[in-house]
Amino acid sequence: MDMYERKIGDVILALDNISLSFGAMKVLDDVSFDVRQGEIRSIIGPNGAGKSSMLNVINGFYHPQQGSITFRGEKRKEMDVHKAAASGIARTFQNIALFKGMSTLDNIMTGRNLKMKCNIFQQAWYWGKAQKEEIEHRQKVEEIIDFLEIQNIRKTPVGRLPYGFQKRVELGRALAAEPEILLLDEPMAGMNVEEKEDMSRFILDINDEFGTTIILIEHDMGVVMDLSDRVVVLDYGRQLADGSPDEVRSNQTVIDAYLGVSH
Amino acid sequence: MRIERDIIYIILGFIVLMVVVPWTAGQLSDQVFFNWPFFFEVAIGGLLSGVMYSLIALGFVLIFKASGVFNFSQGAIVLFAALTLVGLHGLGLPMWLAIVATMGVMFLLAVAIERLVLSKLVNQEPIILFMATIGIAYFLDGFGQTLWGSEVKVLNLGISEAPGFYFDGQILINDFDLFAAGIAAVMVVVLGIFFQYTRIGRALRAVADDHQAALSVGIPLKHIWIIVWTVAGLVGLVAGIMWGSKMGVQFALSLIALKALPVLILGGFTSVPGAIIGGLIIGAGEKLAEVFLAPMIGGGIEEWFAYMLALAFLAFRPQGLFGEKIIERV
């Protein structure tokens, strides 16, 4: 039924036997899965299952006590936040983490901070190199703004935007880094069907046109099952299942722990 | 109160340092005199003066804990309370009546602050509220002195400063210091119980966490703020009485707040026991440093030593010894 030719490559990111705890609380318990280049990989599970923590492990904000992370063939015990960002892992957040005092444009421009090379003295002088750099990146950012259809809120402080737009701006900020892997933490929470479809379209376009690998956390099973190539299920830190949407959907353990009967 | 292990390590480390450094200084420098009884005398003197800092820090903690406001005006409140007390006493009221009347004034002050300032700044960022309290501090400093004059006034509690406690024939603590320590202990226990176990105390903590949510469950912010500022005013009155009888009631009382700030960050903004333990640590550290370190590096170090000491502690625990851990989630 898939009308697009999907280019799914080799494993780009592998997580092996990850365990993470805060004090006595075990958040992730021996979780292992891998992600292939160009696929849409979803993580589902009840609240408190450790899904967001998993993303935090992948981008180095949390450091697991056990296990290893292999990213692009390089195996390490933990990621470093800055290195993860620099090597092409970008993300959005469950509770929108935008810079509230800044405009949409400036927020998305921050996403390009790693690509801007002018030093502080050049920026203090501004005219010349810094200005040229600024304008180059502005062009890239404008492309993203067009892509996400948020032209008319370009100069609005994001704190004043409605929730759905904030979600888009956040996606824009992540895209500005031209990531290789994009981590999306509940991008459709609190949206209606129309908005969900818009967001799905963005995700599919990003995946198809830029070949970006996407790791998705989402509660809307309709979206997850339709969009993902493979789904991993977590439950209170343990890994319940891993497989194609159809396999997961029919897995009795998953139905009992998470999906319930209606799905 | 749960004491984590690293707090104990930090405090033990500090105690060891506070013994080792003076001893070493005594051995190395011919300007510094060291023997054990003298050391203990200095240390205990320092601990007791630390309690006096704690009295002021407690007022800060109260308001921060209950409303998330860093109340810079606590020093001004101490001064204002002491000035009012002495002023009313000077008008001919007997001391006890003056104290009761001053308590009434502190309540009215709390009402005024709530009406005129806080109620108009609901839901503003912490820094705005902090600035507003600086405004209140300036106002109170000016108001108190306009009302009662700015000359130094004597406040006599009738507690002797005579030595009241001997140890080994050498160390002495006077009655006044013991009295101050007793007062502080009582206040900590009372406030601790108030916060942890009463309905109002719980509501205060809820307000500190989330103003809007507190409103939504029906906690009337207005009353809460009046209560907490009144209590902070009463604590300020106690501090004002103690400090005022020690150094006279004068403008300098307002600046003592600056001495209480390191105590506050060392103990943690939100912890009542933290204010006491912070006070003890700062008091002892400061006195020991003054006696055993200052001669080596040039005097006057009490200006900053407390701050540097607090900073050193923060390096290990950024939220202060007993402060609430910041819950960071994304």
Added chain:
Amino acid sequence: MIYREAGVYKSTYRADHAIFTIPQDRWSMIGIFAIAFLLIPAVGSEYWLGAIMLPFLILALAALGLNILTGYCGQLSLGTGGFMATGAFSAYKLATAFPDVHILFVILGAGLIAAAVGILFGIPSLRIKGFYLAVATLASQFFLIWMFITFGWFTNYSASGVISAPPMTIIGDIFVTGPQATLVAKYLFTLSIVVVMALVAKNLVRSNIGREWMAVRDMDIAAEIIGIPMLSTKLKAFAVSSFFCGVAGALWAFLYTGSVSPLAFGVDRSFQVLFMIIIGGLGSVMGAFLGAAFIVLLPILLNNLPTMLGLNIKTDMISHMEYMIFGALIVFFLIVEPHGLARLWSLLKEKLRLWPFPH
């Protein structure tokens, strides 16, 4: 519709990134410069130039510095006075140790030393946040002032602990410090430095580094995750901020007062500068100037008001009243517009844009 942006079409991103995108803004800026550089020196009395314009400009510079750190990068600091003192005393040591060096380099050097000290005291900001950091910055305030008082080396062992600026020229025999300097020369020199530095500040805050500062201010965790290096971003803010404050301190000592003791940069000074940015507006270059004007002019007004009204009030009473009015005004301002004069200014512009229509 006197003030409007309709009809102003920007066809390049370059035009959209200009500081003043609307012609009216550009013209009024040129007008302000004309007044500041030509009119004020021509007609300003000694009192105006020496007692109002000089402290206003210098404090505005310090406020600009603090606004970068607190308003843009979100690190509340109460150590401004200490960094100003560092600038003043570094300038003095440089000027006396190298008497032939030009005053501009002395001031630049003083700023750089202050920046280095700022970086040193900024290191705790990586771990310590919010009000804990604010109190911790008081450590630098008290420590630095104590250091300049205690160690005679900083004052070249002057008995009074006061430093006096050696006479220095800007070009030829035009003195800007010392007894031969005219107020007009001092004023124009200060004004030029402040204008250049304000431009630098504006450039920084509209560039990548400015966005990084604001990102750290608004949500530090997210900033870190999108790749903004926390330590270096914060330290840059401390460095730039202290540089501005250091230059302001050097100007204060050399051009405004001529001789100064460390006590001139006490904690009161830190608070004064903090008031400026709060009343002027956090995170606004313009706000630093508006706030400084307000805080410099207010006490002068309050002092003169009783005599102007023909009232006879004792001086100590006046100073108490000043405290009261000052405190009340701060609270009043916060209630009316928590985001300061700069926000009021932009609201006014919004209104003008629509004028004469209400919506």
Added chain:
Amino acid sequence: MSNQDTPLLQINNIEVIYDHVILVLKGVSLTVPKGSIIALLGANGAGKSTTLKSISGLLGAERGVVTKGNILYKDQPVESQSPADLVDHGVIQVMEGRHCFEHLTIEENLLTGAYTLSGGRKAVAKNLEMVYQYFPRLAERRKSQAGYTSGGEQQMCAVGRALMSNPEMILLDEPSMGLAPQLVEDIFEIIKQLNEQEGVTFLLAEQNTNIALRYSDFGYIMENGRIVMEGLASELAENEDVKEFYLGISKEGKKNFRDVKNYRRRKRWLT
């Protein structure tokens, strides 16, 4: 729902302005009969939360004002009442995003809900018992700091906290937000029970149209600060427009989200 019940709450044509300039509600009217579950549906920014906040009195804290129209609760205007008064009279809001007190334990969170409760220790203990009965999970976590509990537990805590005040009416803002499907089902199941067994009236703002219509009696659909559709929940669920634009089901059945690249929904009654 039966229409002969007296309306517990009545909103007449209200207009709400934030910060003196931003018009958010443009004439909203609705009625909540006693003992019912009423759903307020619509997209983000449609004005659902604002409607709830203008009832509970929480608008003021966000610099919002009701400029036109009126709100009557038991025939008394609510504008002059503080949030605390309203809680005392039986109206309580559970805010969007839970807003638990992070540094308090779950049990302490629940106890703050009993702030306005009269009747002393006994009444509090009784209510606490009831909340733990409805939410056994909370009883397990009673000693945990709320900041360290999961989103679902926090949502239960927020609802439980509201229950502690013996409310007649709960204004529930986005109860399903960010919760697992199973958990959403559970929460709504509990809402239903509370409605039937304790007689609590619910006005809930919800994005999840599907589940909200299943559990409510009557629904209002909001769009850009106006109510664009209203009707019995069962009727709304069958309405073709609602099906297409809010439930994502068109005549051909449910669409695959992968096909969104080829079409785009647009509400024909807008633009």
